[in-house]
Amino acid sequence: MRSGLFTVSTNSAAEFVDITDNARQAVKTAGIEEGILFLFNPHTTAGLTINEGCDPSVRLDLIGLFRQLISSTYPCRHAEGNSPAHALASLTGSTVTVFIAKGELRLGMWQHIFFCEYDGPKSRKVFWKVLQG
Amino acid sequence: MRSGLFTVSTNSAAEFVDITDNARQAVKTAGIEEGILFLFNPHTTAGLTINEGCDPSVRLDLIGLFRQLISSTYPCRHAEGNSPAHALASLTGSTVTVFIAKGELRLGMWQHIFFCEYDGPKSRKVFWKVLQG
């Protein structure tokens, strides 16, 4: 099976959940030695990113700095009131791409993969697919 | 034919154009059941993103919030005067990646694909390519 999905439960309004282990499991499930893992976030108020995973304070700083990015005075029209979460979703991006070598994710030493929740808490999904090559 | 291009006409200085139907047509043209669609924007003052497509006010809020991101007082050097558009291009990204399953784009329920014009109005192109797998 070279594609699938996994679920992510978020517990706060904004939260970066480490999904590196889910990504590793996807690669094992695919059983491919050389190729690329693609992760896709099907939600419009969340994103996917790769960043430092060793010091948990980095992801807290990212959430804090990202929230500061978005104007708190701009007169948003979307009635649901979560336009800042939609904006952060597009700034973060909906896809993560990681190479696979010898059956392992080829991440840098400090890199972990994160699901970025901007409108939680919610139950979320991440699609994955592996291409060989 | 597993790659091609389509054109996008923009009518304002900043505008998000829904290109989901163009992407669906590309998948049909490719005639592939399982794989990945890649879209690529060859312009430097525009981007591609996936976000909510049901309420049109979301994309208007995104444009408004993105414009607020860029400092209006920073002394830009680029003589053409459109450095903010170049900055938004890089923040948005030049590629969109969407999985294909059973011959259909595997988007989330609210997700549409947008061409993000930041320096219009202009006639633009989007390249596409489908990989099987």
Add this chain to the structure above:
Amino acid sequence: MRSGLFTVSTNSAAEFVDITDNARQAVKTAGIEEGILFLFNPHTTAGLTINEGCDPSVRLDLIGLFRQLISSTYPCRHAEGNSPAHALASLTGSTVTVFIAKGELRLGMWQHIFFCEYDGPKSRKVFWKVLQG
């Protein structure tokens, strides 16, 4: 050989290094006529982007505008003090995807590929992989 890496030396705290020629060399090394080149940045305080490469003032403006994005007053917790660089890494993204046609990168007329250093000077690496299709 359809994957590899190249090194990038940065000389400033923040700097966009043009790596278009490295990407072209990767495509030559891969020896593929039709496909996609993926570049991956394994560092957490740097990114990859595509933007205007003809006027060098554009990349200087991008660095200036990106630095203005990040709050200078937010009380970051990460002891290393480089959380703004981590934030810009995620906003820029860790991957660049470019189509290959007739053995050449299919970039737009003004597009160059940049390694975005946000915490230099440092010696950096970029991984590459080419998929045929």
